[in-house]
Amino acid sequence: MTGLPDVPGVAPPAVSKPEPRPTPSQLVAILDAAAADFRDRIRFLTDDDVRSPSQLPGWSRGHVLAHVAGVADGMARQLEYAVRGETIELYDSGAEGRNRAIEEGAVLNADRHRRELSTSLDRVLAAFHGLQAADWQAPISYRSGVVRDGGLALWRELVIHLTDLGVGVEADTWSPQLCEHLFGFLSARVPAGVRLRLQPLGLAPRVLGGSAPGEPVSSTVSVNGMATDIAAWLAGRTPNLASLRAEAAADGVDLPKLLPWPSALPTK
Incomplete structure (x- = not known):
């Protein structure tokens, strides 16, 4: 699921496709x-x-x-x-x-x-x-x-x-291409029922998570900031928190708690 709830009289924001993976x-x-x-x-x-x-x-x-x-x-x-x-x-x-x-x-x-x-x-x-x-x-x-x-x-x-x-x-050296990749790979860390709308500066918006078929979305959180800081947060590293802003229903909120790193092994 990639769309956001429709608002009467307001067209839903377009969400661009991520950059293609490297050849x-x-x-x-x-x-x-x-x-x-x-x-x-x-x-x-x-x-x-x-x-x-x-x-x-x-x-x-x-x-x-x-x-x-x-x-x-x-x-x-x-x-x-x-x-x-x-x-x-x-x-x-x-x-x-x-x-x-x-x-x-x-x-x-x-x-x-x-x-x-x-x-x-x-x-x-x-x-x-x-x-x-x-x-x-x-x-x-x-x-x-x-x-x-x-x-x-x-x-x-x-x-x-x-x-x-x-x-x-530091994470601020990570390339836009790596950040785009991490947004997709680390979408598995988004808790069930939570939808993240990433708005990285200089990159296309990206929607992660949502809900399983038949399950409601309990919250939609927009995360705005530098792409590298959003990627670092998703990766469980220390971002520049001053760069990140989370909003839900137009109000500032805390960044949501993420699930563990997606892995078949208990790795770091």
Whole structure:
């Protein structure tokens, strides 16, 4: 459901379609750039730096680095199996194996983190560069999707977790294209019965959520502000709250509480 309730005598506001997702070649270029930026930003981290808290509660920078390396390796093997017509779990031993690998990897020193992450990024980027046109629609186990979904996931992980590291990169650097993608992907966080009308500055309005067939919409909330701040809020990161304004029935309201991050695994 994408429309808003009609107001007598007033035409409902038009809601433009979001920007199209990046093409495969564009996505590969985006992943190359995101990986290069990630590597560059961690070049000078010291051992003390990687042991220090990240912006994710309960996680050090080392936890974040170990997690990103694990995602890169996991996505690489998704692709390596997909091109052979096979699927495999994203992580060895599922969620338990993922969590164990993060805890074990978090204690590595800074140089070891850089080496491990660089090896993992090299592997996954090589896998994406090696894809043929038909491979992008090959099934993978990640979210029961296809290879293209895996590329979008890696993009999210590289950009959002770079922000989480607290190395001087904030959500206000996120591209309009990423924000558009996050608006769609994170629509799963909108609670049942709530409709969000996003009005990001400089981007087309977007309506998220609504209700299941036969269920009423309990509230419609308009969220206005910078696209990056809206995306950061949806992603559970810290936006510039001064930029965001939520309204319901023309009155200012609090931003609605969102559901957990959409994931088949209990990941950050």
